[in-house]
Amino acid sequence: MRKTLLFVLMLLLTAFLVACGSDSDDAASDSNSESSGKETASQDSSEDEITLRVAWWGGQERHDRTLQVIEMYEEQNPHVTIEPEYSGFDGYFDKLNTQLAAGNAPDVIQFGGNLNDFVLRDVILPLDDFVGNELDISLHDESMIDSATFDESFYGVTLGTTAWGVLINKTLFEEAGIAMPSKEWTWEEFQELTPQLTENLDGTYGAGDFREDGFGVFLAQRDKFTYKDGEVQFEPEDVKDWFNLWKDLRESGGAAIPEVQVAASQTPEQSLIVQRDVVMESIASNQYSAYTGATEDEFELYPFPYNSETGKNGISLRPSQYFAVYKDSPHAAEAAKFLDFFVNNTEATEVLGNERGAPVNSEVRDNLIANANETDAAIYDYISLISETSDAPFIPNMPGYNENTQLFTETSQIIYYDQKTVDQAAEDYYEELLQNIEKYVNEEE
Amino acid sequence: MQQTANANEVKLTKKKSPSSARKQAIAAYAFLIPWLIGFFGLVLGPMISSLYLSFTKFDLLSAPKWVGLDNFITMFQDDRWIAAAKVTLTFVVVAVPTQLIAALLVAILLNKKMAGIGIYRTTYYLPSLLGGSVAIAILWKNLFGMDGLINQVLAFFGIQGQGWIAHPDYALGTIIILATWQFGASMVIFLAGLKQIPKELYEAAAVDGAKKSQIFFKITMPLLSPVIFFNLVMELIKSFQVFTSAFIISEGTGGPINSTLFYTLYLYQKGFTQFEMGYASAMAWVLVFVIGVMTLLVFMTSKFWVHYEDGGKL
Numbered sequence: 001m002r003k004t005l006l007f008v009l010m011l012l013l014t015a016f017l018v019a020c021g022s023d024s025d026d027a028a029s030d031s032n033s034e035s036s037g038k039e040t041a042s043q044d045s046s047e048d049e050i051t052l053r054v055a056w057w058g059g060q061e062r063h064d065r066t067l068q069v070i071e072m073y074e075e076q077n078p079h080v081t082i083e084p085e086y087s088g089f090d091g092y093f094d095k096l097n098t099q100l101a102a103g104n105a106p107d108v109i110q111f112g113g114n115l116n117d118f119v120l121r122d123v124i125l126p127l128d129d130f131v132g133n134e135l136d137i138s139l140h141d142e143s144m145i146d147s148a149t150f151d152e153s154f155y156g157v158t159l160g161t162t163a164w165g166v167l168i169n170k171t172l173f174e175e176a177g178i179a180m181p182s183k184e185w186t187w188e189e190f191q192e193l194t195p196q197l198t199e200n201l202d203g204t205y206g207a208g209d210f211r212e213d214g215f216g217v218f219l220a221q222r223d224k225f226t227y228k229d230g231e232v233q234f235e236p237e238d239v240k241d242w243f244n245l246w247k248d249l250r251e252s253g254g255a256a257i258p259e260v261q262v263a264a265s266q267t268p269e270q271s272l273i274v275q276r277d278v279v280m281e282s283i284a285s286n287q288y289s290a291y292t293g294a295t296e297d298e299f300e301l302y303p304f305p306y307n308s309e310t311g312k313n314g315i316s317l318r319p320s321q322y323f324a325v326y327k328d329s330p331h332a333a334e335a336a337k338f339l340d341f342f343v344n345n346t347e348a349t350e351v352l353g354n355e356r357g358a359p360v361n362s363e364v365r366d367n368l369i370a371n372a373n374e375t376d377a378a379i380y381d382y383i384s385l386i387s388e389t390s391d392a393p394f395i396p397n398m399p400g401y402n403e404n405t406q407l408f409t410e411t412s413q414i415i416y417y418d419q420k421t422v423d424q425a426a427e428d429y430y431e432e433l434l435q436n437i438e439k440y441v442n443e444e445e
Numbered sequence: 446m447q448q449t450a451n452a453n454e455v456k457l458t459k460k461k462s463p464s465s466a467r468k469q470a471i472a473a474y475a476f477l478i479p480w481l482i483g484f485f486g487l488v489l490g491p492m493i494s495s496l497y498l499s500f501t502k503f504d505l506l507s508a509p510k511w512v513g514l515d516n517f518i519t520m521f522q523d524d525r526w527i528a529a530a531k532v533t534l535t536f537v538v539v540a541v542p543t544q545l546i547a548a549l550l551v552a553i554l555l556n557k558k559m560a561g562i563g564i565y566r567t568t569y570y571l572p573s574l575l576g577g578s579v580a581i582a583i584l585w586k587n588l589f590g591m592d593g594l595i596n597q598v599l600a601f602f603g604i605q606g607q608g609w610i611a612h613p614d615y616a617l618g619t620i621i622i623l624a625t626w627q628f629g630a631s632m633v634i635f636l637a638g639l640k641q642i643p644k645e646l647y648e649a650a651a652v653d654g655a656k657k658s659q660i661f662f663k664i665t666m667p668l669l670s671p672v673i674f675f676n677l678v679m680e681l682i683k684s685f686q687v688f689t690s691a692f693i694i695s696e697g698t699g700g701p702i703n704s705t706l707f708y709t710l711y712l713y714q715k716g717f718t719q720f721e722m723g724y725a726s727a728m729a730w731v732l733v734f735v736i737g738v739m740t741l742l743v744f745m746t747s748k749f750w751v752h753y754e755d756g757g758k759l
Contacts, residue, residue, distance in 0.1 A: 090697065121504070259591055259608025263610060402718045406698060417701070
């Protein structure tokens with residue numbers, strides 16, 4: 001009896017130790033990642049058998065398309081096994097930070113406008129050595145290459161071009177019995193339209209808050225910028241104007257009330273516009289298909305209302321996401337080859353479509369436009385409308401993206417609930433923003 | 446209870462041959478190994494390194510830089526840290542008593558003899574098993590949302606609801622209610638405590654014509670006080686470390702306007718989203734210190750209100 005017990009115990013112990021041992025190898029791949037056949041990727045294994053780890057965030061549609069392309073790549077390159085590590089946006093960067101700290105980050109990593117933060121922290125590999133060899137960027141838009149170039153080194157391949165816009169629920173406009181505005185509308189028209197919409201519709205507000213991204217566009221309309229050439233290029237006055245604009249909109253009934261706004265979700269399916277809580281919301285153009293896919297209503301994408309004094313819409317074409325390579329990746333050249341396939345290969349890009357934005361390779365883009373369905377065509381139309389009317393340069397994120405975004409949201413909420421006057425809140429925001437930026441920039445140098 | 450069980454075992458083994466005692470010792474250590482590995486590898490090691498990191502500036506990637514007491518000094522000038530401390534203290538001061546009172550009241554009700562009592566006990570215990578989970582936090586968010594069930598019920602009675610979770614004055618309240626609802630674990634311990642009270646005492650009191658309230662305050666409460674004390678300490682320690690519900694309900698922001706910025710949530714933000722791991726470590730050690738002091742305080746007051754039948758000699 002006792003012997004049996006001891007035996008069982010030893011067995012359990014062995015199992016535990018084994019589990020511990022293999023855990024450290026796999027610790028990085030979370031529940032989402034499908035561990036594919038090969039267990040380990042030793043640094044200098046036989047040259048033809050390698051494993052690449054590729055990480056991205058997104059919704060289900062992006063996962064499906066990306067996985068399909070990975071399969072295609074593995075078929076064409078039998079010596080490469082790709083371990084995908086994908087998840088939603090929540091927690092993606094928290095996990096990545098932990099992996100970077102532990103030195104076991106994926107080989108290929110998707111970044112957003114915060115690529116600069118990570119380049120500053122010296123964890124991204126410059127791709128210059130591969131350009132022209134493994135990686136062809138000759139047909140890529142110059143501005144998108146620039147956006148991933150820091151200190152004259154090229155760090156990431158742009159996965160798509162996108163532009164901010166105002167998504168409008170056309171069906172609700174019809175229900176309210178109000179004619180759609182022209183695509184060259186102004187903030188004055190916006191201020192006039194939104195309260196009418198709220199009034200004519202039951203339980204729906206004219207617009208949801210345009211948030212921090214909207215503020216960036218608003219600034220560009222005044223020829224000011226959040227952060228350009230290493231400095232903040234706006235004044236507290238601009239912050240006051242922006243928050244006063246929205247305060248007035250709430251008071252006129254045009255914008256959603258605080259309780260609705262604060263509880264708003266950024267997931268397309270649960271967003272205010274899809275839930276019919278608001279008629280208009282600001283989105284990035286590559287999200288258009290996710291939003292239209294989540295509703296029966298008819299949506300249309302508009303540029304931001306123009307500033308009637310400067311006559312500018314302030315919208316620029318911008319990179320949606322990048323793929324970049326981890327500095328300590330043992331297979332950097334193979335990673336670069338994968339990037340090349342991902343953005344330049346005709347079949348691969350046909351699968352990926354417009355989901356991360358309009359392709360950055362002009363040939364690929366022409367091919368996709370020629371074969372676009374209705375939804376995608378609407379996005380390409382919008383992108384070409386913007387490239388014709390665009391009057392603002394691309395502005396990368398301010399350093400310290402996470403912290404700044406939270407600060408902006410907090411400031412909006414302080415104003416929603418009258419905890420400070422707009423003037424006071426705007427000045428406090430400005431002061432703390434400067435401190436944040438200084439902290440991030442100084443820390444890295 | 447565990448201690449006495451062990452003591453009995455020790456007495457038994459003494460009578461056996463030395464070799465079987467050694468075998469038992471080996472078996473005991475073999476059983477302990479998984480725990481020891483876990484303790485040294487996953488608890489003690491990280492704790493020591495976090496103590497070191499708390500005196501450094503550490504962004505997770507470059508080597509930590511020694512900054513002495515800077516992190517601790519910064520804390521008291523950091524408005525968000527102060528907000529987080531306030532939120533957490535409010536939570537502890539409100540949620541711990543309400544949860545204990547709820548647990549005690551339900552335990553008293555469930556101490557009655559009636560048909561199907563087992564089902565009731567299980568039912569009331571369930572929330573404490575589920576309550577800490579992500580799923581419940583999401584459920585809560587929907588219950589208290591603008592179009593949530595709570596508001597629909599209120600609307601039925603003609604009361605205009607609020608966006609409870611979206612309003613800085615009410616968001617913390619919804620989390621306190623969530624915590625109160627998870628009274629099951631304390632309730633089970635209270636129930637066990639109630640069962641231990643000798644029936645003779647109640648019978649004697651009834652014979653003497655004591656009122657129900659008198660019985661409760663003169664018999665039940667004093668005899669239950671060691672259990673109350675135990676539950677109080679456990680809940681106190683647990684409440685200081687609340688994280689999941691606030692993280693999910695506020696989507697990791699601690700909003701609206703830091704109203705649900707729990708201490709641990711702010712610590713997480715500092716460490717993992719703002720790359721200030723040194724500061725986060727310092728925060729963690731301050732929390733350890735505060736929990737330690739609070740627990741000590743409760744222990745010190747215990748001699749005034751905790752009544753042990755055997756005179757408190759453990």
